[in-house]
Ligand code: HEC
């Protein structure tokens with residue numbers, strides 16, 4: 001372990017290696033498909049009672065792609081079991097969902113629309129509704145050249161829209177690109193984040209979203225049978241409390257925290273992490289520095305959402 005740290009330190013100083021990369025300022029996507037996806041994402045037509053759109057649980061304009069509820073509320077106020085993850089910067093995640101059970105954005109769309117707790121529709125009902133809707137008939141004809149709208153096209157358009165949901169130019173990214181300095185507190189927070197080992201799980205473009213890791217590596221974290229963890233999929237003992245590491249981009253805005261939304265503040269989330277995954281409680285000044293650093297991860301509203 002010590003050798004690895006020394007090596008990382010050397011690579012860092014010699015090559016200026018950073019374990020976090022900035023979000024690219026632009027991303028390639030098909031604008032026409034994405035604009036259609038944007039309409040669909042905000043349209044409750046995709047739910048049984050015509051009340052629940054994707055944006056109901058993923059508010060893009062005011063809540064950084066989450067719903068700020070501990071667990072989501074869907075069809076007929078049915079409570080889900082898990083906290084809604086943000087859809088911002090989702091394209092950079094290696095797999096989707098807390099337990100990584102979904103492979104890609106297009107496949108994901110099939111989930112909530114058919115889930116009885118969420119939008120409670122069937123694929124046929126969605127197709128039937130959209131094929132009666134003059135605006136969508138016209139749009140799908142224009143964008144997909146389609147005479148008949150299929151669910152696959154709906155999923156494709158929504159996935160294309162989600163690709164565009166990147167939040168570049170955060171203070172931290174500008175710092176990584178050498179454009180600005182961080183404040184003393186923020187830079188010390190980033191150094192602590194690396195030195196204490198947060199970085200071993202929260203790294204890459206999204207400071208998370210790229211590996212499965214455990215909560216409770218050092219101190220045992222309580223486990224519940226209905227946790228949305230890797231255990232649900234593998235049934236292997238060592239996968240209890242193992243999750244896809246959550247994304248820390250825009251983290252000050254994606255509260256409440258943890259898979260069950262049980263943690264209200266960022267301060268509390270960081271202390272729980274320090275205690276269970278590093279084995280100690282952070283002194284107040286170190287906690288404040290880490291929080292100051294985490295707040296620099298707030299990016300710009302995605303370009304596709306601006307100008308309205
Ligand atoms: C009733 C609330 C609700 C609705 C409606 C809903 N979602 Fe979600 N969404 C969630 C929750 C909760 C999760 C976390 C699920 C999990 O990880 O087990 C989630 C996760 C996701 C993710 C994965 C993010 C990640 O990084 O893991 C994507 C993408 C997503 N939703 C897109 C959509 C789209 C597209 C729609 C509309 C077709 C939609 N959602 C409708 C609540 C909702």
Ligand code: HEC
Pocket residue numbers: 193196197198199200201202213214215217242243244245246247251254256257258259260266269270273274277278290
């Ligand atoms: C061993 C891997 C690991 C380490 C080390 C680690 N984390 Fe985490 N972190 C996770 C996992 C896994 C979760 C998801 C926990 C859950 O939902 O039950 C998480 C959750 C979080 C959350 C809440 C995210 C959300 O959206 O709910 C924050 C904030 C966070 N970590 C910050 C930190 C900080 C700061 C440190 C260092 C003090 C740290 N983490 C160290 C793996 C790690």
